[in-house]
Amino acid sequence: MNGELPSMAMQPAPDASGAAHPVPEPQPLPQSQRDEAGSGFHIGKISVGAIALLALAGIATGILSFSAPQPSRVPPAPPVAVEQQEAKPQPMPSLIRPVPAADVERAVGAILGTDADKARLRAEIASGQTRIGWLTVLDSDVEDGDWVTVSSAGISQKVQLFHAPTTVAVPYAPGVPVTVTGTVDGDGKGITVAVRVGANSFVLAPMRPGTSVQVPTP
Numbered sequence: 001m002n003g004e005l006p007s008m009a010m011q012p013a014p015d016a017s018g019a020a021h022p023v024p025e026p027q028p029l030p031q032s033q034r035d036e037a038g039s040g041f042h043i044g045k046i047s048v049g050a051i052a053l054l055a056l057a058g059i060a061t062g063i064l065s066f067s068a069p070q071p072s073r074v075p076p077a078p079p080v081a082v083e084q085q086e087a088k089p090q091p092m093p094s095l096i097r098p099v100p101a102a103d104v105e106r107a108v109g110a111i112l113g114t115d116a117d118k119a120r121l122r123a124e125i126a127s128g129q130t131r132i133g134w135l136t137v138l139d140s141d142v143e144d145g146d147w148v149t150v151s152s153a154g155i156s157q158k159v160q161l162f163h164a165p166t167t168v169a170v171p172y173a174p175g176v177p178v179t180v181t182g183t184v185d186g187d188g189k190g191i192t193v194a195v196r197v198g199a200n201s202f203v204l205a206p207m208r209p210g211t212s213v214q215v216p217t218p
Contacts, residue, residue, distance in 0.1 A: 096133040107169040140194035145186030177214040182207035
């Protein structure tokens with residue numbers, strides 16, 4: 001032993017008879033097979049490259065496209081129902097009929113007041129501070145001696161109620177209601193009064209002496 005490892009040469013394996021058979025050495029592939037293998041490899045590379053080029057061309061020309069993930073669409077909010085407007089109560093129509101300018105003097109003369117009251121009203125009407133109108137009242141039930149007092153513009157007029165309408169001239173300030181107060185209850189069952197406007201009669205609630213209702217002015 002000189003320090004070198006013994007060479008491990010391949011030895012032929014003995015067969016059953018003890019004779020050694022030589023191990024065949026690897027032989028190179030025939031040229032045709034080598035060409036086919038190499039060509040297949042090159043064809044594979046060419047095919048992959050061609051597919052990649054075609055894909056890029058398709059994307060560039062728009063033939064192929066890759067859609068980006070779309071965000072989920074939120075459905076639009078339902079329309080808010082428009083709130084319904086409530087009908088506003090209409091103001092009660094005036095039960096007093098304004099007196100035309102040509103009849104003002106006659107209306108002032110019909111007022112149940114003193115001459116001093118009438119003179120003051122003429123001046124106030126001329127300045128526009130006071131106006132004058134007609135108010136028609138009647139007994140809406142039994143004629144039993146009911147009385148009411150009509151008060152406006154500093155004038156109080158006592159009126160007895162009958163089935164036949166009674167028309168009273170009433171001075172008033174624009175926007176200030178005329179007050180009708182129960183004065184006498186003829187049978188103790190309530191003062192039954194109605195206000196006539198044209199062909200229509202508006203029945204007021206029965207009143208007791210001292211109770212009042214407000215009649216709006218034009």
